[in-house]
Amino acid sequence: MKILTVDGLQQLISRVGIDAFFDLTRDRLEQDFGRWHHFQKSPRHAVHYPYGVIELMPCADDEFYAFKYVNGHPYNTQQGRLCVIGLGLLADAKSGYPLLFSEMTLLTAIRTAAVAALGAKYLARADCQHLAVIGNGAQSEFQVTMLRRQLPLTTVSFFDPDGRAMEKFANNLGSADLSLKACDSIQDAVSGADLIVTATAAKQANDLIEPKWLAPGVHIHAMGGDCPGKTELGQRLLGQSKIVVEYLPQSLLEGEMQNMAPDNLYGELWQLVDGSLPGRENDTEITLFDSVGFALEDYSILRLVLELLESVDYGDLCLTQPMVPPLADPKNLYGLLSG
Amino acid sequence: MKILTVDGLQQLISRVGIDAFFDLTRDRLEQDFGRWHHFQKSPRHAVHYPYGVIELMPCADDEFYAFKYVNGHPYNTQQGRLCVIGLGLLADAKSGYPLLFSEMTLLTAIRTAAVAALGAKYLARADCQHLAVIGNGAQSEFQVTMLRRQLPLTTVSFFDPDGRAMEKFANNLGSADLSLKACDSIQDAVSGADLIVTATAAKQANDLIEPKWLAPGVHIHAMGGDCPGKTELGQRLLGQSKIVVEYLPQSLLEGEMQNMAPDNLYGELWQLVDGSLPGRENDTEITLFDSVGFALEDYSILRLVLELLESVDYGDLCLTQPMVPPLADPKNLYGLLSG
Numbered sequence: 208m209k210i211l212t213v214d215g216l217q218q219l220i221s222r223v224g225i226d227a228f229f230d231l232t233r234d235r236l237e238q239d240f241g242r243w244h245h246f247q248k249s250p251r252h253a254v255h256y257p258y259g260v261i262e263l264m265p266c267a268d269d270e271f272y273a274f275k276y277v278n279g280h281p282y283n284t285q286q287g288r289l290c291v292i293g294l295g296l297l298a299d300a301k302s303g304y305p306l307l308f309s310e311m312t313l314l315t316a317i318r319t320a321a322v323a324a325l326g327a328k329y330l331a332r333a334d335c336q337h338l339a340v341i342g343n344g345a346q347s348e349f350q351v352t353m354l355r356r357q358l359p360l361t362t363v364s365f366f367d368p369d370g371r372a373m374e375k376f377a378n379n380l381g382s383a384d385l386s387l388k389a390c391d392s393i394q395d396a397v398s399g400a401d402l403i404v405t406a407t408a409a410k411q412a413n414d415l416i417e418p419k420w421l422a423p424g425v426h427i428h429a430m431g432g433d434c435p436g437k438t439e440l441g442q443r444l445l446g447q448s449k450i451v452v453e454y455l456p457q458s459l460l461e462g463e464m465q466n467m468a469p470d471n472l473y474g475e476l477w478q479l480v481d482g483s484l485p486g487r488e489n490d491t492e493i494t495l496f497d498s499v500g501f502a503l504e505d506y507s508i509l510r511l512v513l514e515l516l517e518s519v520d521y522g523d524l525c526l527t528q529p530m531v532p533p534l535a536d537p538k539n540l541y542g543l544l545s546g
Numbered sequence: 547m548k549i550l551t552v553d554g555l556q557q558l559i560s561r562v563g564i565d566a567f568f569d570l571t572r573d574r575l576e577q578d579f580g581r582w583h584h585f586q587k588s589p590r591h592a593v594h595y596p597y598g599v600i601e602l603m604p605c606a607d608d609e610f611y612a613f614k615y616v617n618g619h620p621y622n623t624q625q626g627r628l629c630v631i632g633l634g635l636l637a638d639a640k641s642g643y644p645l646l647f648s649e650m651t652l653l654t655a656i657r658t659a660a661v662a663a664l665g666a667k668y669l670a671r672a673d674c675q676h677l678a679v680i681g682n683g684a685q686s687e688f689q690v691t692m693l694r695r696q697l698p699l700t701t702v703s704f705f706d707p708d709g710r711a712m713e714k715f716a717n718n719l720g721s722a723d724l725s726l727k728a729c730d731s732i733q734d735a736v737s738g739a740d741l742i743v744t745a746t747a748a749k750q751a752n753d754l755i756e757p758k759w760l761a762p763g764v765h766i767h768a769m770g771g772d773c774p775g776k777t778e779l780g781q782r783l784l785g786q787s788k789i790v791v792e793y794l795p796q797s798l799l800e801g802e803m804q805n806m807a808p809d810n811l812y813g814e815l816w817q818l819v820d821g822s823l824p825g826r827e828n829d830t831e832i833t834l835f836d837s838v839g840f841a842l843e844d845y846s847i848l849r850l851v852l853e854l855l856e857s858v859d860y861g862d863l864c865l866t867q868p869m870v871p872p873l874a875d876p877k878n879l880y881g882l883l884s885g
Contacts (some may be wrong), residue, residue, distance in 0.1 A: 210549070213868045217882055225883055247593050254586050254606045261611045261642055263602050267593045272600045276613070276635060278642025284876045292642055292870050296615060296633065303600055303617025303631055308647065310869050316879055348880035372877050379880045528865070529552045530649050531631050537623045538711050540655055541687035541718045543556055544564055 210526040211309040219524050229353050232321040235507045243477035250457040266502035272298045273506035281408050297509040307513045318508040320353035323428045326496035327357050329479040329486030331402050331426035336361045339400035342407035343367035343376035350404045364388040366396040394420050405439045407431040414441030423491040430498045434461050448495035449473045463497040549865040550648040558863050568692050571660040574846040582816035589796040605841035611637045612845035620747050636848040646852045657847040659692035662767045665835035666696050668818040668825030670741050670765035675700045678739035681746035682706035682715035689743045703727040705735040733759050744778045746770040753780030762830040769837045773800050787834035788812045802836040
């Protein structure tokens with residue numbers, strides 16, 4: 208089976224080009240959300256610890272079975288480690304044989320930003336220029352880079368209680384042709400924004416944004432609420448918003464929807480993608496994509512990566528290792544020991 | 547993280563010694579079943595296809611999180627492929643960082659045989675000499691090799707509808723100091739047996755053994771029933787047996803227990819191991835270990851393998867690959883793309 212390391216993926220993205228890789232990812236997500244009923248879906252399987260969570264996220268259609276191993280350990284950064292690490296596997300559904308084992312820390316950041324762009328395509332005003340980013344951790348620049356491929360952004364205001372995170376954010380986006388505004392508070396950052404991304408890490412119920420701070424017609428991409436008890440927005444704001452999720456059974460457990468009755472939901476993303484529900488309907492409504500991350504997104508990007516690695520252009524970027532016994536007689540597994 | 551290929555594991559087992567590796571595995575399983583309440587447990591997550599099943603089997607304590615990817619595609623052998631393939635991952639629970647990704651096809655066969663030996667320790671008569679093996683597929687010789695480390699076996703009778711599987715079985719065990727008896731039927735094979743292993747692959751409800759064929763005091767290790775609708779034994783035999791399972795919530799979905807009310811259960815294996823329930827109580831009762839394979843067994847063998855690979859003697863047998871980004875600033879994931 209193929210194994211793609213972090214180094215291999217960095218080279219792959221560099222060769223394909225960041226922008227092209229991001230566009231391919233978003234397009235693949237859109238295609239797959241558009242054929243929602245082809246997939247076997249379930250909420251992720253989570254094991255909770257006092258210090259974090261470890262999850263398995265499977266998603267499959269009749270051709271491929273994918274899953275991701277992913278953790279969330281908010282205190283890891285204090286020891287210089289990542290909060291979120293991912294590893295993914297893609298297998299042939301018809302035989303169960305594994306095809307690809309890949310790093311998914313970077314792939315998770317990319318697909319998470321891609322789903323933000325997809326949501327914004329259907330829910331944000333097409334003329335959005337001012338993006339506010341609340342929380343400037345590992346995910347934040349991916350969001351900006353992906354969203355500006357979807358929308359004509361000119362200004363990014365940003366806030367994080369960690370000043371060093373804000374510095375890093377500004378450095379990483381310094382060469383982008385964007386006006387960057389470091390802010391002293393959330394209120395300052397969201398003031399006048401057309402589009403707001405909340406990407407915070409605190410594992411508790413927060414109420415980050417007061418409705419009165421918001422301009423009419425704003426779209427909020429709330430992606431930091433992603434496990435039980437971890438939410439970013441209060442009921443007043445939720446009650447005034449047109450709320451879309453990826454997959455309701457999971458969002459009721461993990462997303463902002465934890466704080467709302469299910470009948471406050473407008474719809475699931477696939478309904479906007481396949482045209483069965485309209486997205487944004489006017490320039491003044493407040494829209495909210497309560498995005499917790501769904502296993503279909505991992506399926507999509509793993510298939511994309513496998514296809515790239517199977518092409519002559521990029522086949523040299525992965526390892527090939529014998530992770531499955533190659534047997535002349537498939538019933539003679541014991542021969543591996545005695546032979 | 548460490549990656550252990552099939553070749554690496556073959557070398558590891560060869561260097562440790564098959565018998566020693568098998569004993570270490572069984573002892574590790576016994577230790578872990580003996581501290582049952584330390585683990586977070588759940589039935590496996592299964593995706594079912596007309597042609598097979600793909601499963602994720604997680605199990606964790608406060609130190610380690612383990613899971614296995616495993617499939618069951620009974621028609622694979624017709625294309626010269628294995629029915630069952632496994633891959634496993636072990637991670638540090640406190641940080642979520644992965645430690646080991648390993649082949650688990652061979653490890654699954656070994657831990658599956660180890661749990662048979664553990665069940666037999668508590669449920670079979672200590673003087674068992676005659677073992678019958680029904681189904682001579684990939685798992686069968688592992689069962690024999692492991693069980694004879696637990697019991698004074700002298701005779702193995704065996705039957706499989708596939709004559710080539712029987713030949714392979716006889717060849718693999720030909721050099722063992724055992725009297726091997728190829729049989730023409732299940733009835734012939736189980737006649738006079740002290741211990742019976744059923745390890746068949748057909749994905750349906752079977753009734754392989756009539757109670758009147760059995761000698762008093764026999765122990766049956768039923769391991770082929772391991773998914774919904776796939777069972778090996780009929781209600782009459784089950785009704786006469788003292789039934790033990792690994793983990794009832796999973797066995798009710800997948801094991802012989804599918805055909806019985808839960809109150810027919812005698813107990814779970816851990817209760818025998820920690821002494822809270824007696825195992826076999828006399829020389830005439832029929833005991834039945836309805837073993838479907840539980841994620842704790844994968845946890846145990848993955849920890850054993852990691853410990854071996856961390857020792858100086860075997861550290862050269864695995865690969866070390868960068869599957870997690872090594873970041874100077876853990877919030878600067880984006881730096882991997884722009885750097």
